[in-house]
Amino acid sequence: MDDFITKPTDIPELISSIQKKLTERKKSPQVATKRLTEIISEHKQQIVEDWLAEMERVPEIARVKLSRDERVNHLPEVLDALIRGREAEDAKMRTQVFAAAAVHGRNRRQQGYDLPMLLEEARLLQFVISDHTRRNLLQVEISYLVGDMIEMADLVHRLFQESVRGYLQLDTRPQAA
Numbered sequence: 582m583d584d585f586i587t588k589p590t591d592i593p594e595l596i597s598s599i600q601k602k603l604t605e606r607k608k609s610p611q612v613a614t615k616r617l618t619e620i621i622s623e624h625k626q627q628i629v630e631d632w633l634a635e636m637e638r639v640p641e642i643a644r645v646k647l648s649r650d651e652r653v654n655h656l657p658e659v660l661d662a663l664i665r666g667r668e669a670e671d672a673k674m675r676t677q678v679f680a681a682a683a684v685h686g687r688n689r690r691q692q693g694y695d696l697p698m699l700l701e702e703a704r705l706l707q708f709v710i711s712d713h714t715r716r717n718l719l720q721v722e723i724s725y726l727v728g729d730m731i732e733m734a735d736l737v738h739r740l741f742q743e744s745v746r747g748y749l750q751l752d753t754r755p756q757a758a
Contacts, residue, residue, distance in 0.1 A: 618664045621710060621733075624713050636701075647692060658681050659737070679739075679740065679743045682743035682744045684747060686750075711730070714730070
């Protein structure tokens with residue numbers, strides 16, 4: 582209530598003021614809500630840029646001199662897989678996305694990354710997506726948010742695992758018996 586009432590007050594005036602406020606209520610504007618996949622889709626390019634900026638703040642990673650394209654590598658494809666969500670579980674799509682993750686791991690090894698740096702890439706991706714979610718929280722369909730975040734984190738983790746497998750496949754050293 583924008584008005585204030587002092588004591589003692591005129592009861593009929595108080596009732597009139599309350600009734601007026603009830604009948605002249607301003608409706609809050611409706612905000613269209615979105616699933617996390619829509620937020621990622623709408624902010625895809627900014628997510629890439631924010632991720633790249635975060636990567637450049639990590640001294641170990643920044644020491645590996647790569648072009649912007651080499652650094653970003655297959656991130657847009659990962660974001661597309663996150664946007665597709667469960668559709669990415671389709672066998673053909675899954676094969677393509679996971680094969681790209683393995684190639685990413687091999688590329689990172691050849692570029693001079695170590696495993697902790699590869700892990701940091703995945704962690705920063707989850708951080709940046711979570712930050713974009715936080716910044717757009719009023720637009721997020723809250724009843725799906727936890728499930729969407731779990732699904733997103735799970736897919737990022739599984740793609741990271743595939744990157745590690747690709748990274749380790751390049752190891753040509755003989756294995757100890």
